[in-house]
Amino acid sequence: MITPGNAIAFTIALPLVGCLIIWLLDKKPNLREAATLATGWLLLILSVIVFMAVGEGHRPGYQFFEVIDGLPLAFRAEPLGAMFGVIASGLWLVNSVYSIGYMRGGNEKHQTRFYMSFAVAISAAMGVAYSANLFTLFIFYEVLTLSTFPLVTHKGDANAARGGRVYLGVLMATSIGLLLPAIVWTYAITETTDFTVGGILAMHVDAAGPIVGVLLGLYAFGIGKAALMPMHPWLPNAMVAPTPVSAFLHAVAVVKAGVFSILKIVVYIFGIDLLKDTGASIPFMWIAAISILLASAIAMHKDNLKARLAYSTVSQLSYVTLGAMLATSMGVMGGATQIAAHALGKMTLFMCAGAIYVAHHKTLISEMRGLGRKMPWTFGAFFIGAMSIIGLPPLAGSWPKFFLMLGAADAGQLAIIIILMISSIMNVVYLLSIPVQAFYMNPAEEGEKAQGAGGKGIDWGNLSEAPILCLAPPLFTAAGAFVLFFLADDLHTYLLPLIGGG
Amino acid sequence: MNMIAQLPVLPVIVPLVLAPITLLLPKGRAPHLYATFVSWATFAACIFLLREVAEAGVLSYHLGDWAPPLGIEYRVDLANALVLVLVSGIAAVVFPFAYRSVQLEIDKHQSPFFYGALLICMTGLLGVTITGDAFNVFVFLEISSLSTYALIAMGARRDRRALTASFNYLVMGTIGATFFVIGIGLLYQATGTLNMADLHDRLAGQNSRVIDAGFAFILVGIGLKLAMFPMHLWLPNAYTYAPSAVSAFLAATATKVAVYVLIRFLFTVFGFDFAFLGAAFTWVLLPLGLAGMFVASLVAVFQEDVKRMLAYSSVGQIGYMLLGLSFATVEGVSASLVHVVNHALMKGALFMAVACVVLRAGSHSIHAFAGLSKRMPYTTWAFLISGLSLIGVPLTVGFVSKWYLLTAAFAAGHWYAGFLIVASSLIALLYIGRVAEVMLLREPATEGKYVIAKQDAPLSMLIPMWILVAANIYFGVNTDLTGDLARRAAEALMLTAGAG
Amino acid sequence: MDGWVEFALGRYNYWIVIVLMMTGLYIVFARGNLVKKVVGLNIFQTSVFIFYITIGKITGGTAPIYWKKDVYYGGDHGDGHGDGHSSEDAHDANATHEVADHGEASTSLHDKIDNDLATNDLKAALENVEADHANETTTLHEAPEGAEKIANDALAASGDKIESSFKVDKDALEAMKDTHAEAGADAAAHGAAYAESGLQYVYSNPLPHVLILTAIVVGVATTAVGLALAVRIREAYGTIEEDELVAMDNVAEFGGEAEAAAS
Incomplete structure (x- = not known):
C-alpha cells in the first residue's frame, strides 16, 4: 500500500529502477523513451501524494538506515520540500517529453547514457527535496552534482570538457571545502543535523552565537548550486550541455536544489x-x-x-538567497514562491531556446531577428516566460517580487526595494528585447546589418516551428506560469508552516 | 586443544608454514592457485578471530605455551583484529587478481617465488599486527620488509628502475627497523620486559631519559616504515616500479600495518602517563600529518605517471591518519582506524585498476588512460568510483573517513584542522579529476605506443577489483562494521592509554 | 674531573656503540657505491648488537631459576622471573626486579630468608619486601594480599621448608595450593648468597643475547638481499655507483622510453 511515507522512499528508488530499465532497453529507443515517460508519470503521482499529505498537515517520513551512528539516511516531507518535489518531478516529465524531441531532432549520440543520467539526477533531486537532515541533504546534493556531470559534458568535445571541469570543480570544491565542514561544525555544536522547526542552532545559542556569521557564510558559499556570486561560474559554463539539460538541471533541479537548500538551512x-x-x-x-x-x-x-539566460538565472537565484537572508517571514515566503515561479518561467525560456536551436540552429540573439515570424508559438511562449521572470502580472513571477519587497520593508531595508526595482527594469531590457526583436525586426542579411522595425507580418501558412515534442512543453509551462498566478493564495497558505504560521 | 584456542596463531602459522611449499610446485598455474587457497584460508581464520574478539573480548595466545611476559604473547583485541581482517582480506582479493598481471610482468620461472614471497610478506604483516611482544614486532616487520624488497625488485622485468627503488627502500627500511630495535632495546633496558602490556605497566610512572630516547627511536623507526612525511622518499618509487599486483597489495596493507604499530606503541605501550606523548602529538604528528596531507598531495597533482600519483596520494592519506591520532581523543583514534581500513579499500581498488590498464596498455603513464572509458569501461568505472571515494564523496568509504575525521577535529577544538582536511581533499579532487577527465573526455590514442584494443581486463582481474569497489560503497553506506568496531577499538585503546 | 672521566670510561661500550652507529649511518648516506652502502648498514646494525649485549650485562644479577614446572607454566601471570635488567645508569644495584603483575598474580621468591620467612610471618615479610622495593635494594617480588593466607598455610604445613605461593587468580588458588608449596629453595639460597657476599657478580642476561641472535639473522638476510640487489643492478645498469644510476634513471624519466631491463 502506498502511504505518503512509502511514497517518499519510492520517489528516490523509482528513478533508479527507471535508470536500470533504460539501460536494459539500450537498443530499443522507443521502449526506452516509454520507460522514461512512465517513470516520469509515476514519479509525479508519488510526489503529488506526498504534496497532498503535507497539505493536510502530515509530515510523512521514511528512514532507510543509519549510515553513521546518529546520522540516518532519512526523509521527511515538509511544505517547502513537498513543493520542490512536485515542481521537480512535474517539470521532469515535461522535460522528458521535450528531451525526446530535442535529442531525436538533433540526432544526438549516447542517448541512453543521457536518459540514465537524467534519471539518477532526478532521484537525487527528490532526495534533496525530502531530506530530513543535513547529512542526507549533503549526500544527495553530491549525487546530483556527479550524476549531472555526464550531462554537462554530453557533447564530449574540448569545449564540453572545459565546461565540465569548471562545473565539477566549482560545485565539488564549494561543497566539500565549505559545506561539509559547515555541516560537521553544526553537528559538533548541536549533535544533530535534523531539520527542526525553529532552527537547531537557535537552540544552542550559547555555543553557536559567536560563529553564526561564519557558519552562515560557509553555507551560503558552500552551496555552490545557489550560484551566489562569486560561486556562480559553473552555471554559465554548464551551458555547453544540450538544452534540455540546461533547461531542467540548470534552470530547475540543480540550481533550485541549491537555493532550496539555502532556504531550508536558514529556516530549519x-x-x-x-x-x-x-x-x-x-x-x-x-x-x-x-x-x-x-x-x-x-x-x-x-x-x-x-549565456544570457544563464546569467539571468544567477540573478534570479539570488532573489531566493536574498529572501532567506532578509530573515523575515515575508522574505522567506518570497524566496519559497520564487523557487516555484522561476522554475516555470526559466524552464519555458530554456525550452524555447532549445526549440530555436533544433529548428534553425541559431544560438546568438543577434541572429534571431525576425525569427519570431517563422516560429510565433515559440516566441510567444518565450514572451510569456520572460514576463513572468520580470514579475509582471498576471504571471506567477509577480508574487515573489511582491513578497520580497514586503519582506524588505519588514526588515527596514528600503535600499533592497530599490535594488529589486532596478533589477526588474534590467530584466525588461535584456529579456523582453529578445522576442521583440524576433517579432519586429528584419533578419540580419548576409554582409549587412538590417535595422529598424516593420517588415512582413506572420505568414501563418508557412511556419517553421520546432517538432511538436519541442514546442508543446514550453507552451505548457508558459500556461503553468499563468495559472500559478491565480493559485498564489493557495501556495501562500500551503507554505505558511514554514514561517511558523498556518 | 580445540581450534578456538589455537585460533590466534593460525593467521601467522598457516601462511608461514605453507608458503615455502609454493616453490616446490610446478611452474604455471599451480603456485597461483595454491597461494590463493592459502590466502583464503588465512582470511577465514582472521574473520573467525574478529568474531571471537568482538564477542568474547581480548584473546591471548601463549606461543609455545610460555606464559607472558616471558613468553611471546599473541594478543588480539578489536584494533588488531580489524587490521588482521583488512590485511588478509586484501590479500585474499589480490591473490586471485594477480595471476594475469603476474603472467605479463614477471618471468614464468620466477612466479613460484613471487607467490611465495607475497605469502611471506602477508605473514609478516599479520605477525606484526597480532603479536603482543615488542621484539616480535621487529622480527615480523623485517620478514615482511625483506620479502617486499624482493617483490619490488621483481618489477625489473618491465622497468629496471624497480631495482634501484627496491634498493633505496631496503636502505631506508633497514634504517627504520634498526632505529625501532634500538628503541625496543632502550625500553627493555628500562623495564626488563618486551611484552607490550607488561611494558605499559612498568613504564607507568617512570620518566627517564632512557625511555624518552627509546620513544624517539621508535617513533622515527615506525615513521620511516609508514612513510610519515618527510620520511616518505622511498615510497613513491617503490610503489611505482613494483609489479602492479604488489603495488596494490602494499599500498593497501604495508603502511596501514605500520600505522597500526604506531597506534599500538603510542597508546598501549606508552600511554598518556608518558609525559613525552602530548608533545609528540602536538609537535610531531599534527604538523607532519598536515604537511604530508598538503605537500604530498600537491606533488601528486603534477605526476605524469598514475601509479606514482597514487603513491604520493598515499603519503598524503597517511597524513590524515596521523592527524586523527594527534587529536588523542576517542573520536580521533577511531577516525584514524576507520581511515586505515577505508584507505586500504580505495587504494587497493585504484592500484588494481592501474594494474588492469598496465595489462592492456602496457604503461601506467597518464597518456595510456586517454579515452579509457571507451576501451575498458569496467576498469574506468572502478577507477572512478574508488577515485571519488578518495576525494570523499558521499556514499563511499572516503566520505565516512572524512566525516569521522572532521567531527574529531571539530570536537577536539581543532577547527582549523577541519578546514585543512577538506582543503586537502580538494587537492585529491584535482589529481583524480585530472585522470578522470583524460579517461572520460579525451579520445583514445589512434597511433603511437598507447594504442589499446577495445577489450576490458579479464574477469579474473575485474571480479576481485569490483569486490573492492563494492566494498568501497558498502562500507560507505553501512558503517556498522568499520565505524563501530573502530570506535570500540579506539575506546579500548584510550582506556589502556589512561585517557582522562 | 674524576667524575667525568669515570662517567666516560665507565661507559666505554656505549661510546663504541655510538661511534659505530654514526660511522655506519655516515657510510650509508655519504657513499655512492651500493656495496659500501650495504656495508655501512651492516656496521650500523652491528652497533645495535653491541648495545643489546651491553644491556644484557648486569652487575650483581642472578639467573631467574624456576623449579616445579607447573609452578611456572601453570600460572597465566604467575611468573617470578628475576632476570635482571638494571642498567648501569638507571638502577645500578638492582639485581633483580619486582614483578608487577596486575595486582592479582604473585610470586614469592625471596632473599631475606633468615630474617623474614623464617619467622613464619609472611605479613612481616611482605612489609619488608615492600620497604625493600622502595629502597631499590635487591629484592625479588611482592606478594599480593590474596596470596598471604595460602602462603601462611603452606608454611605452617611444611615446617622448616621455605615455601612460596603463586597465585593466578582467586579461583585457581585452592587448586594450586599444593603444587606451589615447594617453590623456591635453591634460588632463594643463590640470591641470598649473592646478597650477603657483597661481591659484584657480572651476570649475563641470556635474553638480549637471544634477541640479538635473531637480529643478526635478520641483518644477514638484509645484507644478502641488499647485495643480491646490487648484483642485479650491476647487471641491469652496468654500474653500482649511485650518482650514475640516478643520471641514467633521469634519462629514462625525462629522455623518453625507459629501456627494458636486461633480464
Missing part, C-alpha cells in the same frame, strides 16, 4: 529569529543584492541566448 537549521537577532545575515543579504545586479548587468551584454 539557523531559524530566522536567530539570524534576525544576531544580524548575521545582513552581509550576505548585500552580497545577494549585488549578485542580482551584477549578474543582470552581465546578462545584458551576452549575445548568446543561453
